[in-house]
């Protein structure tokens with residue numbers, strides 16, 4: 001399925017449903033830093049997010065050090081943000097919430 005790039009208003013509307021995500025340069029991606037109790041919790045989050053990413057065929061750019069995971073999402077194929085980025089962001093929120101309590 002071909003996903004369309006969202007316009008600024010649609011991006012703002014989606015962002016309003018998410019806590020702690022920031023919009024990057026030219027509205028082309030969104031980012032969030034997740035901090036867990038330790039590496040195992042961070043890696044458990046990444047494992048769960050990876051399974052969702054594979055199901056969606058939509059993959060995060062991320063960087064992990066110990067308990068921290070920096071995530072950036074965008075849709076390369078669309079050159080910006082699409083609904084897929086927000087589906088993955090919301091799934092990540094659920095996976096993180098389960099580990100953060």
Ligand SMILES: C[C@H](O)[C@H](O)[C@H]1CNC2=NC(N)=NC(=O)C2=N1
Nearest residue numbers: 057058059060074075076077078
């Ligand atoms: C060929 C393959 O389906 C595509 O490259 C998919 C894979 N995962 C992807 N992930 C992300 N974030 N953006 C994409 O455009 C994308 N495209």
